[in-house]
Each structure stands twice: as structure tokens, then as C-alpha cells.
Amino acid sequence: MTNPFLHCIIIERSKTILWKSTMARPRKNINICKLAEEAGVSHMTVSRVLNNRAGVSEAVRSKIQKLQEKYNYKTNYQTPVRSKIAMVIVEHQLSDYYNRILSGVMRCIQGKNVEVAMVWGQSGPEELLQQIRDMQCSAVIFPEGRKYDNLCSSLLKSNLPVILLDIQATLPKIGYIDNDSYVGSCEAAQYLLDQGHRNIGYMIHGSRLGGNHPQRVAGYKDTLKAAGIKVENNWIQAVNELEIELGIPYWDSVPYAIDRLFEKLPGMTALMLVDDNLALRAIGALQRKGYKIPEDISVVGFDNHTNSGDWFPSLTTVHHQLDEAGFKAAEALTHAINNPGNWDLPRIVLPTNLIVRDSVCKCNKK
DSSP: OOOTTOOEEEETTTTEEEEEOOOOOOOTTOOHHHHHHHHTSOHHHHHHHHTTOSSSOHHHHHHHHHHHHHTTOOOOOSSOOOEEEEEEEOOSSOOHHHHHHHHHHHHHHTTSSEEEEEEEOOSOHHHHHHHHHHTTOSEEEESSGGGTGGGHHHHHHTTOOEEEESSOOOSTTOEEEEEOHHHHHHHHHHHHHHTTOOOEEEEESOSSOOTTHHHHHHHHHHHHHHTTOOOOGGGEEEHHHHHHHHTOOTGGGHHHHHHHHHHHOTTOOEEEESSHHHHHHHHHHHHHTTOOTTTTOEEEOSBOOTTTTTSSSOOBEEEOOHHHHHHHHHHHHHHHHHSTTOOOOOEEEEOOEEEOOSSOOOOOOO
């Protein structure tokens, strides 16, 4: 998905993409030279910190930032300086997941003196922090926050405001915006039960669940249990088990994972997928095997992919408010940037809801 209103600059050296979308006047009784004198550093070092440039140790940076907060010192430029929010990614080509988050971020910062920098996240804490400093970013958004939870302690020391998406942070001062995957999965499973389905399989990416995927699986199991249906472990199939067993590419393993699930659950009339990307692959594999959807088997995904309403059949799925998560993250971080030392980041869980489309019908098997 592309966002036609975005203006981008690609910087090959740092593998970073910038999307562009004020600071108050300084107090007259303090200036950069006085900050440097009190901090015991050169005025150039203070300048680098105020401009979020690299080349300053985190200890010295923290000392100068505390003085900046103490005197409520804000830079004053004849040309307004744009603040930058880093959005950390692990994909060279943005998926629907990242695009929807980015859409929310851009909707928030449009018309404001803020830009968002896409920073490559496949690196260790020090290298990632260096990239963020090199790009002069003042705050960080981590989509797929589960992949970066181990970096948070290092980022806390940097005094950068940080928000994780789709995971609940455990460290103080780290904000998060999660989604209620458990309730969404319960609603999806209950809808299948209401349509008369009892033999409902579930497919996941890997046997080690990350982020809020455990809540999605738990919602499925608990809802069936409440209906008097005991979910056997073999009703849940991980695609990567077939990838490892057969030694073939991951997505090529999906048809074999479906075969394995039918072997374990011969009377399966409905299939729930942990996300829509997997649901799309499963629909294609089932159709190539000659199954009609939903007449032979009903399919439910999770996330409400931007194009899921256009698939054939259109996908019944759970709406995941990625756009709203991006908007709220950018809103909170913009406030934090404009109010250094005087901010509290949100720690919230956004609701989910079932989107009923054409991939589910009443069970016609006894």
C-alpha cells in the first residue's frame, strides 16, 4: 500500500527513509555557553546534544539534558527545526502492518513541525541507538514491540521517549499501545460456534509464540472450552514445523501444514489463523486442493489486512487498530518532544472487533 501524500527522502548510507510532515523561544537568562560552562563541556558538545547528534556519550548527554530541563532551555532558530520520531522497522519493503501504522503516524503529524524517520532495526542496542542519534531523532516507535523488548533497558538510559506497539512493556517510563487480542479471538471463535462449527483447527507461524499471539491462541482455546469442547494440542498446527521437517521455504510449507492439520482433525470444518497474512496463504492452498470456501471449510483471520475485503472470498477477520495505534503513539511522542522532562507515555490496550465477511458460513456437516 502506498500513501500518496507522503514526501520521502531515501538516504542509502543509513538505510533510512524520512517522511516530513516548534519550539518555544529560550529563556533570556540562559544560553548555550552557560549550559556548557555548568556541564563542564564545550559549547559544541552542548550543541550536538541539543540537535540530537551523535558523538556524545550517553552519560554526558544525560547531564546536559538535565540542565536543559532545569532551566527550561529550548533552542531558537531563525528557520524552524523539525523534530524527528524514529520508527524502527525490520523490512526493506513495508508490509501492510507497517503501512497502516505509518498512515496513523502521518495523520497525526500532518501540518506539524515533525517528521518520521524509518530506521533499520536489525542491529544491537548500541548500533541501533547510534542510528537514532545519527538521524537526530528525539523519540522512538517500535512496531512489533516484542522484537525489541530486550533493547528497552538500554534505551531507557538514553532518556529518549519510547513507545512499543503490540506488546505491554514491563519497564517503567516505556510506553505501549497494545491490542486486545484475547477478546478479539474469543469473539471470532464464538462466531464460528454460533454457525454450528465444532471441529475448529488453528494455525500459527511457529511453535514459539511472540507478542500477543499467545493471547490469540488462548482466546480460541478458552472459548471452545467454555462451549464444552476440549481442544487437543494437535488441533493447533505450526507452519515452521513443516518448514524444518521438509527443509523447504516457509511459505511453501503452508499447504503441508494444512494437510497435517486435516490428518490430526479429519472432521475440521473451520480454520482460524493467527493473522491475515497466514490466512491469505491458507485460502490459496485450500482452493488449490479443491476446497470451496466457505462451503467446505470456513476461514477466519486476524488483523483486518487492508485488502482482506477484496480477497475471494472476502475474509472474516478481527480488526486490529494499527492506524489508531500509530496516531496515538505519534501524538504522545510529539507531546514528549515538546515538553522535555514533563511527560508520561500512554500504556493502553485498544479494543478489537470482529469483521464478518464471506469466508464463513453455517456448518453443513453433522
